[in-house]
Amino acid sequence: SGPFRAKPAYGTTVEVTVYLAPDAGGRGIGTLLYKALFEALAGEDVHRALAGIVTPNEASVRLHERFGFRYVGTYREVGRKFGRYWDVAWYEKDL
Template identity: 50%
Template sequence: MIRPATPLDAAAIAAIYNAAVRETTAIWNTTEVDAADRADWIAARAASGLPVLVFEAAGAVLGYATYGPFRPQDGFCATVEHSVYLAAEARGAGRGAALMAALIAHARGAGVHVMVAAIDASNAPSMRLHERLGFAQVGVMPQVGQKFGRWLDLALLQLVLDERPQP
């Protein structure tokens, strides 16, 4: 089941986030968060009209997805950047695609024109997921990040959500 996150999901979201911080280059942060931080984050996103969706199965939150402003300038108001994360045991079973489909539908309903993904260029599973969903790679920024003692390349992908000829 995919549904909006509530404060009761904060601990599970923090656990998924922290595992990505510790074990992957999907998140280029090194600082972990706690449930209180994620509860505040969920509340702040809701207050701004931004979604946080969770994938729940058998009462457990297995993943989450969200989007927010791509850049702060007014000219980017119809473009968002998104994030999608799954617990390690939940990967490879279509849950990420299901979360993304729900997030894309939400964005379309909110009048978003373009959704951007910024992905570690070596993250082949995430790159494949996004390409299967129709995202097109539009650039790679070599060595703009670092984690685990190495430089990371950032791949930028985008999905145009509607065919409006003008904003």
């Protein structure tokens, strides 16, 4: 997790993400990592977690929904990689 934005007013909001090696998916490791992360955040002065998911990414959507994230909306073509623009779907979770 890291700061959502630098401005002080956003100081109790964090952006979270998790990345596994390509051959490590589908074995519950993402779930274990997020469980540990949210246990650690429980002791911090934070109020909201946000996650941006480049779509489509079914594994990430399911992982975030498992942890109580709700879909907020999609920013269109705000990311660029692999030579093209990508939409990013944003999810939020109460902490």
